[in-house]
Amino acid sequence: MKRVIVDYKKLTNEILTLLVEKYPDGYGDDDIISFKNLKNETVEAVEVKTEYCIYLVKVSTRLANTMENFDEDEDDFDSNDDVSDNIEVPVDTEEDDD
Template sequence: MKRVIVDYKKLNKNILNLLVEKFPDGYNDDDIISFRNQHNEAIEAVEVKTNDTIYLVKISKRLADSMQSFDGPGVDIPSAVNDEQVGELDIE
């Protein structure tokens, strides 16, 4: 299964929809995954899965705001994301 790290700036509506479905009332501390990236920077993310991919979505204030207002007008999320736009994490 492929694992992909997604930043808020590269989040698409499909992944945002998965987040809202999994965390309809928002995420809490138990849902957060902490790890260090290849630059030894601490990263916090929440996980959502599709049939073939696990997405680790980096946590930020903008992510929480987007999840909260997802069904409202004016949500500005890029319409597409591909493997060149996100970092792939090679953890098995």
């Protein structure tokens, strides 16, 4: 199975949804995985699995904030989907002289 390291800045909605579903109350110390990357730097991440891939999402304060605000942001976006208020209908000002 393929493993992909993802920074919070590059999270897709799919990965963020999986994170929120797996860690609805946030992640704890027991959920964090530590490993060395190719540059021999220690990386801390939380794991999310799909059918074909394991995503290792780097842990940061911003990740926690992004996860907390994800549902709120999605709700705000959905409520603004109605674009009918922004449609301008041209008014025909010419009069028929029949």
